[in-house]
Amino acid sequence: xxxxxxxxxxxxxxxxxxxxxxxxxxxxxxxxxxxxxxxxxxxxxxxxxxxxxxxxxxxxxxxxxxxxxxxxxxxxxxxxxxxxxxxxxxxxxxxxxxxxxxxxxxxxxxxxxxxxxxxxxxxxxxxxxxxxxxxxxxxxxxxxxxxxxxxxxxxxxxxxxxxxxxxxxxxxxxxxxxxxxxxxxxxxxxxxxxxxxxxxxxxxxxxxxxxxxxxxx
Amino acid sequence: xxxxxxxxxxxxxxxxxxxxxxxxxxxxxxxxxxxxxxxxxxxxxxxxxxxxxxxxxxxxxxxxxxxxxxxxxxxxxxxxxxxxxxxxxxxxxxxxxxxxxxxxxxxxxxxxxxxxxxxxxxxxxxxxxxxxxxxxxxxxxxxxxxxxxxxxxxxxxxxxxxxxxxxxxxxxxxxxxxxxxxxxxxxxxxxxxxxxxxxxxxxxxxxxxxxxxxxxx
DNA sequence: CCATCATGTAATCATCGATTACATTTTAGG
DNA sequence: CCTAAAATGTAATCGATGATTACATGATGG
Numbered sequence: 305x306x307x308x309x310x311x312x313x314x315x316x317x318x319x320x321x322x323x324x325x326x327x328x329x330x331x332x333x334x335x336x337x338x339x340x341x342x343x344x345x346x347x348x349x350x351x352x353x354x355x356x357x358x359x360x361x362x363x364x365x366x367x368x369x370x371x372x373x374x375x376x377x378x379x380x381x382x383x384x385x386x387x388x389x390x391x392x393x394x395x396x397x398x399x400x401x402x403x404x405x406x407x408x409x410x411x412x413x414x415x416x417x418x419x420x421x422x423x424x425x426x427x428x429x430x431x432x433x434x435x436x437x438x439x440x441x442x443x444x445x446x447x448x449x450x451x452x453x454x455x456x457x458x459x460x461x462x463x464x465x466x467x468x469x470x471x472x473x474x475x476x477x478x479x480x481x482x483x484x485x486x487x488x489x490x491x492x493x494x495x496x497x498x499x500x501x502x503x504x505x506x507x508x509x510x511x512x513x514x515x516x517x518x519x520x521x
Numbered sequence: 522x523x524x525x526x527x528x529x530x531x532x533x534x535x536x537x538x539x540x541x542x543x544x545x546x547x548x549x550x551x552x553x554x555x556x557x558x559x560x561x562x563x564x565x566x567x568x569x570x571x572x573x574x575x576x577x578x579x580x581x582x583x584x585x586x587x588x589x590x591x592x593x594x595x596x597x598x599x600x601x602x603x604x605x606x607x608x609x610x611x612x613x614x615x616x617x618x619x620x621x622x623x624x625x626x627x628x629x630x631x632x633x634x635x636x637x638x639x640x641x642x643x644x645x646x647x648x649x650x651x652x653x654x655x656x657x658x659x660x661x662x663x664x665x666x667x668x669x670x671x672x673x674x675x676x677x678x679x680x681x682x683x684x685x686x687x688x689x690x691x692x693x694x695x696x697x698x699x700x701x702x703x704x705x706x707x708x709x710x711x712x713x714x715x716x717x718x719x720x721x722x723x724x725x726x727x728x729x730x731x732x733x734x735x736x737x738x
Numbered sequence: 739c740c741a742t743c744a745t746g747t748a749a750t751c752a753t754c755g756a757t758t759a760c761a762t763t764t765t766a767g768g
Numbered sequence: 769c770c771t772a773a774a775a776t777g778t779a780a781t782c783g784a785t786g787a788t789t790a791c792a793t794g795a796t797g798g
Binding site: 428430475476478479480481484486487490491495496506509516517 | 709
Binding site for chain 3: 326327330359360361362363366367
């Protein structure tokens, strides 16, 4: 953080809160502001993020070529937090029980999605920006895909699955958690008779139903 | 609510380019234009719909108090088409086989969602407008919820289900099809290894996996 | 010490949703 | 019929937004 030089420059602002002309780390602050806007339910706009950072409306474009690039950076940050949650959950699951790990994965997925709906939406929907434009997001996602496939392949190898069609099970599992998370996000759960306080229990019930369904008796 | 009677054609139409000052049925045309915009992937804006209807940018506001009201009307139209598809599918399913009807429902749901992704999105996501603002949409949806519950209750009554927790099965089933439809919508399927030509088959596979999982034996 | 580059500001543009004042057409009542 | 009111479209305008440009300022390194 460079200290300002009050000696030379013409006193553009003698008041004690004279901020330096340069912000310091505007890029970071803009991402955080956008994340917070999303978390608040406010629609994310470049100008509003700039406003929160107490900076002119054009300033963000020095750090992001356009709105989509800002949103991509926001999504990358959200995705990082998401992955952290997943990895912590898997770190606590016994490495030997493939199906148990698959279950822990699903629970962590839903847990995070329920608690961070706006961030989950930014990650998941392609509306805010083209997902393919972020190499980090693409890579991260491929790793998660590979991870679930590995867990199911292991489970199949241990003779835990009823069906040998690992890919179909993988897609179905992903669709299940994604669908549940989006139902929550899109406000469908109340309309389907799931009250607020009931959500976490239902998330677990749905996952266990699925695990039971694919497991060999 | 103008219930129009287009009984008498206007003589003004003689001159080729002299269009009538009044549009005729602008409301209907705007809804269709918006539906088409969505189907094309173009973002739906009031102005663009007006442009397609060859009408001034302010004209739509004579028929809809705001953008959300237009979107709600569009969603109602889309929902009507969706329901038609569902009802046709159920009309062909034997009334006695509750689980078979449940399956047919899921297949019709996914079939329509795969072929009308933009319309499905308008129906399903709450971003375009507040779903609660449309009584028709709310009622329609409640009927579908009740319908699935009935099918599952029947199946349980016939001793076809492994678990007695009908509600959990209902939510899981809905999450499954909703999640699959949204994965398609959000462009996730290719990233999860499901190619274009494979989608229909995978949709069926996912549903059958679920049915097998919840069925006794 | 100074030249260069990164970073922020100010002004401006086009688009969009929305509102208002006004014009035109349709329709209903006497 | 005729005319007054209601319905419907136009034109002009507002505020917010994403985006671009010219310019000002401050940081950095040779």
